[in-house]
Amino acid sequence: MNSAIIVAAGQGTRFGGNLAKQYQPLAGKPLLCHTLNAVCACKTIDTVVLVVADAERDYCRTHVLPHVTAACDIHMASGGAERQASVLNGLAAVGGGADDVVLIHDGVRPFVTCDLMNACLTGLADADGCMAAIPAADTLAAVTPDHVADRIVDRNGVWQVQTPQAFRYGVIVEAHRTAVTRGWRVTDDASLLLRLGKKVRVVTGSSGNIKITTPDDMALAQALAEVL
Numbered sequence: 001m002n003s004a005i006i007v008a009a010g011q012g013t014r015f016g017g018n019l020a021k022q023y024q025p026l027a028g029k030p031l032l033c034h035t036l037n038a039v040c041a042c043k044t045i046d047t048v049v050l051v052v053a054d055a056e057r058d059y060c061r062t063h064v065l066p067h068v069t070a071a072c073d074i075h076m077a078s079g080g081a082e083r084q085a086s087v088l089n090g091l092a093a094v095g096g097g098a099d100d101v102v103l104i105h106d107g108v109r110p111f112v113t114c115d116l117m118n119a120c121l122t123g124l125a126d127a128d129g130c131m132a133a134i135p136a137a138d139t140l141a142a143v144t145p146d147h148v149a150d151r152i153v154d155r156n157g158v159w160q161v162q163t164p165q166a167f168r169y170g171v172i173v174e175a176h177r178t179a180v181t182r183g184w185r186v187t188d189d190a191s192l193l194l195r196l197g198k199k200v201r202v203v204t205g206s207s208g209n210i211k212i213t214t215p216d217d218m219a220l221a222q223a224l225a226e227v228l
Contacts, residue, residue, distance in 0.1 A: 031108060049090045050075070077089045
């Protein structure tokens, strides 16, 4: 079975405003609706777990799920204090066998494609995990906490990590449980596998697979929604 976990429990403090960024309007409906429709339209995904804050479950039922037009089996799970805890809650809601596959995706990446999801699933053939990423295009600088440039980082071989990321269920559950035991804190799931010495394959993502973090990102998303 192939399951997808959509992580949408964050409060988006960098975005500002009273409405979390995943519920901000994009092309006439909440941003999260676009992400759910994209994932649900992919026929290789059997079921979807949407991880949201408990206080927003009713909002999702009345303002988000009615706009999901793609036929899909969607369940909700409770968000945690941070992303890592939210993913672990989503994994518990998925259940399943060790060899089942789970795809983890950010709820605020609304332009994910089925081709990219399938590429991540295919990448598991010879790896413990597979993530989408794009080669770094800009010059990269290491910067001190007081905003002074320390050095220029060689961008050769450096890629910007995206979601979706795909894993065998048993492997990613083990990684998250180990993280809890050892107190690891990371910002994406593939990082946990790398800490355990597991093999993570990389497939080429897309510059259009943007993550909505700031109002400027939303302005770009509005422009992309008009042409896609």
